[in-house]
Amino acid sequence: MMLHAKEAFRKMYSVAKSYCGGGFPASDAISAAYDLGRSLKPSRKASRHFVVPSKARSFTQCSLGGGSADQEIVIALGSNVGDRISTFDKALHMMKNSGISITRHSCLYETAPAYVTDQPRFLNSAVRGTTKLEPHELLKKLKEIEKDIGRTDGIRYGPRPIDLDILLYGNSQISTENLIVPHERIHERPFVLAPLVDLLGLSIDDGVEKSWHSLAKCSGGFFELWNKLGGESMIGTEGIKRVLPVGNRLLDxxxxxxxxxxxxxxxxxxxxxxxxxxxxxxxxxxxxxxxxxxxxxxxxxxxxxxxxxxxxxxxxxxxxxxxxxxxxxxxxxxxxxxxxxxxxxxxxxxxxxxxxxxxxxxxxxxxxxxxxxxxxxxxxxxxxxxxxxxxxxxxxxxxxxxxxxxxxxxxxxxxxxxxxxxxxxxxxxxxxxxxxxxxxxxxxxxxxxxxxxxxxxxxxxxxxxxxxxxxxxxxxxxxxxxxxxxxxxxxxxxxxxxxxxxxxxxxxxxxxxxxxxxxxxxxxxxLPQYGIYTDVRVCYECFNKSSSNGGAGNAGSPGNVSSAADSFSGLNLGKDDASSPTKNSAFHSAAAVIECKCGMPLCICEAPKPEPAPVKSTSIASSSAQSNPKPKKSSSNQQSAESSAKKSSTTSSSRSSSFLNLGLMSNDTNDKGLSEYEVTGEGLREAIKSGDIKAVKKLLSQGVDSNYCDKQGFTLLHLAALFNQTEIALVLMDNGANIQSKNGQGCFSLLF
The missing domain is CATH 3.20.20.20 (Dihydropteroate synthase-like)
Structure with missing residues (x-):
């Protein structure tokens, strides 16, 4: 639809005036019309829609009121020139003296530069606070602070001693010539989202936080945006590190x-x-x-x-x-x-x-x-x-x-x-x-x-x-x-x-x-600090899913899946060694662990049930006296397997669950006899997971490589250690497994 510019503006003005009501001066309606016009520009990468003020606060200058009430705000901080920590301290002090009361701080992140990469690494953080300043007054104060600290006009996205951005202002959406709130690039910037989500709580009973999440334009709010970029799985990578400033260094x-x-x-x-x-x-x-x-x-x-x-x-x-x-x-x-x-x-x-x-x-x-x-x-x-x-x-x-x-x-x-x-x-x-x-x-x-x-x-x-x-x-x-x-x-x-x-x-x-x-x-x-021996992990895809919709095993929020520790919480803390661990015990049977479709051992995501594969002629033959075949995917067998897995998590265990029996390695192999495994590296991998030492020996005798690596880069020795199969690890080494081999993360397999 092509209209003359003036006629288009008149129509926008009429609509905006009806929204603003007769109590507002014409200049306010013009400003609202300008806002509406900007939101309709097809060239804008991230459009900002004019919203009826009675339903949500999408504002131009006309609808900001007198500024008498405190507004909750979030301000992002960035620096990659000079003494970055001292600069942050100075900026916070100046903000407090400029009508901004700071109530919360995020963690501190050292991040790789974005857009213009040939420059020093940044420090990023964010603060939450309150102010009586109207948005443009607040912006003016922040620009004055930047100038006082030493920022000058330079290359866009280039080096700077300080960068102060308004990420959120009350429950407002603002779109004017020099200010857009929420910040238009939040969704693509991990160095902004990581500090921002730090300022929010997982139990969203805060009215302001609810409105902030609604501004993210997705059902999971800013948590979903963060997890779409990788979320907690990104922390500790070269792209973004969570750091503690101490002495003259940043401690990761x-x-x-x-x-x-x-x-x-x-x-x-x-x-x-x-x-x-x-x-x-x-x-x-x-x-x-x-x-x-x-x-x-x-x-x-x-x-x-x-x-x-x-x-x-x-x-x-x-x-x-x-x-x-x-x-x-x-x-x-x-x-x-x-x-x-x-x-x-x-x-x-x-x-x-x-x-x-x-x-x-x-x-x-x-x-x-x-x-x-x-x-x-x-x-x-x-x-x-x-x-x-x-x-x-x-x-x-x-x-x-x-x-x-x-x-x-x-x-x-x-x-x-x-x-x-x-x-x-x-x-x-x-x-x-x-x-x-x-x-x-x-x-x-x-x-x-x-x-x-x-x-x-x-x-x-x-x-x-x-x-x-x-x-x-x-x-x-x-x-x-x-x-x-x-x-x-x-x-x-x-x-x-x-x-x-x-x-x-x-x-x-x-x-x-x-x-x-x-x-x-x-x-x-x-200790298993680098993801080898921990008994719960989260792959990239599963982390995103679990954070946004509960995931498998009700992983829930990012706070629930950021560590491998939850499975220890069910240990009996009394002194009765005969007591059994609960279903969350760290000592899961390896055979009962559900494997993620990503292939990462012990990822918490439940994989879709695979189609039953025909038994190959090269499979290990099993006798009725010694066999322990995997259950077929019939409904009765599936129910039996689920019942067995459930029972194994609640019945007595021969392994003591006392506090002082937390050894990483054990001799708890599952000597069940031979099962039906393919004579391949993957077949051997399954036998190790099941603790089937006889099948392991048989597969090795049939020529399966003891140094096989799975698609995640884990050697068989890594898997044996991961599942606490010490005897199997020794069998693998007897058959040529290299103890000096590293996994895909560059870590050695065993630490005897």
């Missing part, structure tokens, strides 16, 4: 487990009190911790054991300062991080002044609330730990009352995180610690270790970003391990500490605190 804690070594300067600590009070002894211990592989040295001058006498800040500093000044002078500390274990603001400030990088507060800001504002001003990472009361009251009967310990720890810990954020500590500088041994009995401690992922998920219901921060776990030599192992002497609990740390790392701990650092480093190196 997803690369490996970090080990924090303990240095107690106290005379009364439960484990090593009185050993390292003298400067020389402390320096010697620090050198030992570093030589054993510690990434972080955590120095404490105040005992936090139950019922310990509280020192004043002055007394604590008297112990701490001489040792701290000596430690920062030794060459061994190069490249290492220092943490101070304190709940006093004064001690934190003095420690950071003397070279400390991290403040570790066991009270989460409850004993000395000033510590939060002080740490915000210091600009260092802050560990917020869960504790009720203080060390003198934390083990009281009242403080040990829990209905659901993981849910309550998550809720109370989130409160501390929110208080830290509101005090000015960005989420990207926060580490959480569930507080093993603090306001918890032995059963609570075990539930917390095995429920770290559920703690993350609970926090994610309130803020997805809070579920993405690093988790510090401190099981080292704690009393509950002594009770389990009957070890009264804390020094004798190092092996139990390794078991607890192993479970914690498998459940998502990123930093683990050890007295015996050598044990901790060895445990972390030997």
């Amino acid at each position: 804690w997803s690369e490996r487990t970090l080990i924090m070594g303990v240095l107690n300067l106290t005379p009364d600590s439960f484990s090593d009190g009185g050993k390292f009070q003298e400067v020389e002894a402390a320096i010697s211990q620090v050198k030992l911790l570093i030589s054993e592989g510690a990434d972080i040295i955590d120095i404490g001058a105040q005992s936090t054991r139950p019922f310990a006498r509280r020192l004043s800040a002055e007394e604590e500093l008297e112990r701490l300062v001489p040792v701290l000044e000596a430690i920062t002078e030794i060459s061994d500390m190069e490249g290492k991080l220092l943490s101070v274990d304190t709940f006093y603001a004064e001690v934190a400030a003095e420690a950071v002044k003397r070279g400390v990088h991290i403040v570790n507060d066991v009270s989460g800001g409850q004993i000395d609330p000033k510590i939060l504002e002080v740490v915000a001003e210091l600009g260092v990472p802050y560990v917020a730990m869960h504790m009720r009361g203080d060390p003198s009251t934390m083990q009281s009967e009242q403080n040990l009352l829990y209905g659901n310990v993981c849910k309550e720890v998550a809720s109370e810990l989130y409160t501390r995180v929110r208080q830290a954020e509101l005090s000015g500590i960005p989420l990207w500088r926060i580490i959480i610690d569930p507080g093993l041994g603090f306001s918890k009995n032995s059963k609570h401690n075990l539930e917390v270790i095995m429920g770290l992922e559920s703690i993350r998920t609970e926090m994610g219901k309130m803020s997805l970003g809070a579920s993405h921060v690093p988790v510090l776990l401190g099981p080292s030599r704690k009393r509950f391990l002594g009770e389990i192992c009957n070890r009264a002497n804390p020094i004798e609990r190092d092996v139990a500490t390794v078991a607890a740390a192993t479970a914690g790392i498998l459940n998502g701990a990123n930093i683990v605190r050890f007295h015996n650092v050598g044990y901790g480093v060895d445990a972390a190196k030997a």
Whole structure:
């Protein structure tokens, strides 16, 4: 339809005026008409439709009102020139002084440049806040901040010291000459969507968040847009990394487990009190911790054991300062991080002044609330730990009352995180610690270790970003391990500490605190950190599906499928070794695992049932006495198989489910006799998954290659290790399997 430009504008003006009503001046209707005209331009890549104001807020300047009410907003931050972190800090400070109250921060992301790729990597984040500024006033303020920080006109998408964009403004849709909200390129930018979803909660009971998701123009809101780009499966790749700014570096804690070594300067600590009070002894211990592989040295001058006498800040500093000044002078500390274990603001400030990088507060800001504002001003990472009361009251009967310990720890810990954020500590500088041994009995401690992922998920219901921060776990030599192992002497609990740390790392701990650092480093190196030994995975396609519509196994939200830890949550945490694991136990029968159509071992997506394949003449013959054929796809056999799988998850298991029996490898092979497997690499793969050692031996004797790799790049040795088939792994090696072979991710197969 071709109309003269003026006639077209008159028609648009008439429509817009009828929408705006007679109470608005003509200039407002003209502005609305202009908005409508822009939305109808066929050349626009992402059209913005004019929406009736009574149904949704799609606004030009006419319908923004007087600006008297606070509007919730989201602002994106980006920088790839100069000291990027300092630039972000400066921008946040200037925003607060410009009529913007910041209430939430996303995590921090280092991202590859987009569009113009020949430039440095970016740091990206986003903040959520409130303002009385109207959209164009807000835009003007942000542009002034950019200019004050040093941004000048340059290449579009090129290098810049700071970039501040309005992503969302209330429930408004805005389309004017110089401002489009929601930002028109949100859907194609992972470096925008990752921070944005951090600012949202998985339980959408917030009216503003509901309206924001509706602006995404898809049923799953911004979560769906994020997952369409790859979602959590992208994090940790070269394209986008979630990082923690600490010292002069950006720490990607997803690369490996970090080990924090303990240095107690106290005379009364439960484990090593009185050993390292003298400067020389402390320096010697620090050198030992570093030589054993510690990434972080955590120095404490105040005992936090139950019922310990509280020192004043002055007394604590008297112990701490001489040792701290000596430690920062030794060459061994190069490249290492220092943490101070304190709940006093004064001690934190003095420690950071003397070279400390991290403040570790066991009270989460409850004993000395000033510590939060002080740490915000210091600009260092802050560990917020869960504790009720203080060390003198934390083990009281009242403080040990829990209905659901993981849910309550998550809720109370989130409160501390929110208080830290509101005090000015960005989420990207926060580490959480569930507080093993603090306001918890032995059963609570075990539930917390095995429920770290559920703690993350609970926090994610309130803020997805809070579920993405690093988790510090401190099981080292704690009393509950002594009770389990009957070890009264804390020094004798190092092996139990390794078991607890192993479970914690498998459940998502990123930093683990050890007295015996050598044990901790060895445990972390030997664990399945690179996707080989974990018992639950998510392929790219299944992650997207599970996040948007529940997926297979009700994977649900991104928070539920971002880790391999959920399957541990069903372990019996009591001391009855005869008890069986629940259906979520980590010790699934390999034969009962549903394989994803993607071929990735143990992906949580349920594959469509394949058509029954005819038995080939080359299949291994089975005798009636020894055979264990796979069930045919008849309805009766299918029901039987499902019943069997269900039964296997609820009946007794010969393997102990006690906490200390979390070995990665076992001799639990399934010696069922020969089954009908193709004499191919895939047939051998199926035999390994089923634990059918006789079939494995037979197939190898018939010439199947022991070094076969499946389509995901996994060798047979990887699969044997993955399914805890130690005997089969040994058989494969006896038949020429190369233990030095790597999988598709470049990782070795076995760590004996």
